[in-house]
Amino acid sequence: MKLFIFFLTIFLTTGLLESSFASDTTKYRVTSYTYDGVELEDLALAENVQLLLFTDPENNPVFENHFINKNSYSSGKIYDFKYEDIPESDSTFASQNITFLWNYFNSYDSDRGSALVSIDFFFTDGLTKFNCKILGVNKNFELIMSGYQLK
Known part of the structure; x- marks a missing residue:
């Protein structure tokens, strides 16, 4: 739930001037x-x-690899x-799953496309x-990553 509230706050209330370098950007270090x-x-x-999550100047949520x-x-x-919260129990940590459709462009070849994204936190x-x-x-591609949130 904490993550959803953070995303909702970021997506609805902030407008970032420089996406990847803005202080409100949530960053995740990829280790696999x-x-x-x-x-x-x-x-x-x-x-x-x-992996970066932030809002653009028009307050649209953005995902970046x-x-x-x-x-x-x-x-x-x-x-x-979409999201689902899974509460902490005696045998598991609290977790959350988010899914979304991502319309992306590549900086390195100007290619564009769409992808389905699922992230488990x-x-x-x-x-x-x-x-x-x-x-x-x-x-047709599949990209699988894991890592941790940067502070």
């Missing part, structure tokens, strides 16, 4: 990265891959946002971890 079954963890770590060291990214608006002792799956809608 697989593209169509090929493990690219070394590349993800070397290029400091991050950003290779920080190359200043290369796929970015675009979020549509059909796990709220452990002082650290938020995630698993993310991105499935291409109009292009």
Whole structure:
């Protein structure tokens, strides 16, 4: 629920001037990265891959897969946002699943497309971890990532 409230606050009340560099951007460090079954963890770590969530100047929610060291990214608006909270129990940490349709463009080749995104967040002792799956809608690809939220 904390994450949903944060997203709702960001998406509805802020307008960021520079998306990727704004202080209200939520950043997630990618530590595991697989593209169509090929493990690219070394590349993800070397290029400091991050997932970013923020709002654009028109207050639209935006998702970005950003290779920080190359200043290369796929970015675009979020549509059909849905979430589910799973409360903490005696045997599990609190978690949340969000899903959305992502209309993206690539900075490195000007390509555009749509993808279905599902992110599972796990709220452990002082650290938020995630698993993310991105499935291409109009292009056939699968991207699977995991990591943790940057503070």
